[in-house]
Amino acid sequence: MITWLELIGKKTSSFIREMGAVIIFLGQTLRWTVSSPFYLKNLLKQMEQIGVNSVPVVLTTAISTGMVLALQSYTGFKRFGAQSLIGAVVSLSMTRELGPVLTGLMVAGRAGAAMAAELGTMRVTEQIDALYTMATNPMKYLVVPRFLASTIMMFFLSGLGMYIGILGGYFVGVKVLGTNPVTYINQSINNTQVEDIWYGLIKSLVFGAVVGLIGCYKGFNTEGGAEGVGKATTGAVVVSCMLILILDYFLSALLW
Amino acid sequence: MTETMIEITNLHKSFGSFQVLRGVNLTVNKGESMTVIGGSGSGKSVLMKHIIGLLFPDKGEVKVAGQTLNNLDEHQLNELRKKFGMLFQMAALFDSLTVWENVGFGLKQHTKLSDKEIRAIATEKLALVGLKNVEDKMPVDLSGGMRKRVGLARAIAMDAEIILYDEPTTGLDPITADAINDLIVDLRKKLGVTSVAIPTTCTAPTRYRTGSPCCTRARSRRSERPTRSGTPRIPLSNSSSPGAR
Ligand SMILES: Nc1ncnc2c1ncn2[C@@H]1O[C@H](COP(=O)(O)OP(=O)(O)OP(=O)(O)O)[C@@H](O)[C@H]1O
Ligand SMILES: [Mg+2]
Numbered sequence: 001m002i003t004w005l006e007l008i009g010k011k012t013s014s015f016i017r018e019m020g021a022v023i024i025f026l027g028q029t030l031r032w033t034v035s036s037p038f039y040l041k042n043l044l045k046q047m048e049q050i051g052v053n054s055v056p057v058v059l060t061t062a063i064s065t066g067m068v069l070a071l072q073s074y075t076g077f078k079r080f081g082a083q084s085l086i087g088a089v090v091s092l093s094m095t096r097e098l099g100p101v102l103t104g105l106m107v108a109g110r111a112g113a114a115m116a117a118e119l120g121t122m123r124v125t126e127q128i129d130a131l132y133t134m135a136t137n138p139m140k141y142l143v144v145p146r147f148l149a150s151t152i153m154m155f156f157l158s159g160l161g162m163y164i165g166i167l168g169g170y171f172v173g174v175k176v177l178g179t180n181p182v183t184y185i186n187q188s189i190n191n192t193q194v195e196d197i198w199y200g201l202i203k204s205l206v207f208g209a210v211v212g213l214i215g216c217y218k219g220f221n222t223e224g225g226a227e228g229v230g231k232a233t234t235g236a237v238v239v240s241c242m243l244i245l246i247l248d249y250f251l252s253a254l255l256w
Numbered sequence: 257m258t259e260t261m262i263e264i265t266n267l268h269k270s271f272g273s274f275q276v277l278r279g280v281n282l283t284v285n286k287g288e289s290m291t292v293i294g295g296s297g298s299g300k301s302v303l304m305k306h307i308i309g310l311l312f313p314d315k316g317e318v319k320v321a322g323q324t325l326n327n328l329d330e331h332q333l334n335e336l337r338k339k340f341g342m343l344f345q346m347a348a349l350f351d352s353l354t355v356w357e358n359v360g361f362g363l364k365q366h367t368k369l370s371d372k373e374i375r376a377i378a379t380e381k382l383a384l385v386g387l388k389n390v391e392d393k394m395p396v397d398l399s400g401g402m403r404k405r406v407g408l409a410r411a412i413a414m415d416a417e418i419i420l421y422d423e424p425t426t427g428l429d430p431i432t433a434d435a436i437n438d439l440i441v442d443l444r445k446k447l448g449v450t451s452v453a454i455p456t457t458c459t460a461p462t463r464y465r466t467g468s469p470c471c472t473r474a475r476s477r478r479s480e481r482p483t484r485s486g487t488p489r490i491p492l493s494n495s496s497s498p499g500a501r
Contacts, residue, residue, distance in 0.1 A: 118352075126348040129310050133342045134362045135334040 051153030066168030119219025154208025
């Protein structure tokens with residue numbers, strides 16, 4: 001019993017200590033974000049790697065979620081004759097919650113891991129040291145472009161996810177389950193406000209920042225060869241997913 | 257001619273509880289080539305990283321061109337680093353960039369030269385280290401010795417005043433190694449480059465003996481270990497200590 005509690009205590013305290021280091025890292029990143037020089041080429045390259053290359057996974061996740069959501073809510077709602085509300089359920093959940101969160105988790109798994117692995121390799125092969133010796137700040141050259149690209153691209157990916165999810169829901173709701181298309185669309189539009197979309201997109205900006213920050217932090221602080229790179233990569237995915245889920249609750253409460 | 261370029265006094269460095277450097281003293285004058293020798297793991301690379309401000313002393317100080325590295329802010333440190341070229345033991349090439357972009361990295365960051373001009377300079381420096389037609393290759397496509405030479409070309413690309421060579425000829429055949437050593441000598445003689453070199457262990461006795469053209473003075477790392485702290489400097493030629501091979 002004691003050892004159990006001890007273990008939980010240790011894990012928690014090391015997590016909190018690490019979050020402290022992450023916050024310092026965030027401060028440095030923000031400082032470098034607003035000071036010259038700006039590496040536009042690096043930013044564009046990262047926007048492609050993080051954003052464009054994540055489109056397939058985001059599309060797949062979003063469309064399947066939208067379809068499943070329509071199917072499941074149909075089964076439930078039919079019991080009290082509220083089938084016409086499926087449209088509203090799908091569009092509200094996709095915009096406020098599932099679009100940003102699922103996109104965040106998928107991008108964390110794909111791009112966050114890649115970032116940590118790349119920077120981790122650069123750390124253990126002394127490429128980061130080499131940048132310093134060439135009077136180029138690696139925070140500026142490597143971290144800032146990834147952080148910005150991840151934040152910006154998460155916004156668009158999430159928007160795409162919402163849209164595709166809603167389309168998937170419509171397809172199942174109307175074409176497969178035979179709900180009246182006019183009611184479906186009306187219910188969706190009447191119950192979803194522009195703010196709902198903005199809430200989702202604001203969340204996704206935060207999630208994007210988290211993925212970029214944690215991926216870079218873990219990669220940048222890698223120690224100990226190939227094994228270290230592996231640990232950094234896993235760590236980046238685990239920590240950013242946890243933070244996304246934790247922050248999701250607080251953001252939802254805040255943006256209610 | 258006796259202007260001091262690098263001055264290290266009483267340098268101590270530990271990693272955790274593992275003490276690597278204890279009271280190292282080293283002075284390198286302008287235009288001089290200093291060689292640091294010592295057994296594997298004795299802290300040669302660690303010492304070199306202190307000179308360019310990648311690591312900072314736990315105790316003692318490092319002065320370069322009259323400035324104490326500890327007292328510099330980030331901007332000043334960067335300005336100072338622009339005087340340096342450094343070849344890493346494992347080359348540390350940027351593997352997302354092509355060979356010529358690696359060699360021209362400093363020029364790209366700190367000069368207004370066009371890509372075409374940078375590429376031309378890169379080609380010229382690559383020729384100096386005996387590499388041709390590799391400009392557009394990626395570092396992963398090169399052999400170990402070729403990577404090392406690209407690293408060397410990168411270290412000399414900016415016409416630095418001070419160059420740090422960490423085992424410049426490791427992994428090279430004797431003929432190429434000779435050519436590289438001649439190049440290092442040339443840089444000192446023609447351009448007055450100040451340098452600190454860690455020689456490749458097995459070629460050290462012949463190539464880097466004090467008085468040989470490659471280095472003007474040599475310092476044994478062994479002598480700065482605690483066992484010999486009373487005699488901080490021993491020229492290689494007088495030393496039979498196993499640490500100073
Ligand atoms: N960043 C670091 N963290 C912990 N220990 C380190 C670090 N860098 C070096 N060391 C330790 O310091 C010691 C000296 O390392 P260094 O790389 O300077 O050796 P070296 O003299 O260059 O050896 P070699 O001739 O094999 O290259 C080694 O025992 C190494 O394990
Ligand atoms: Mg070494």
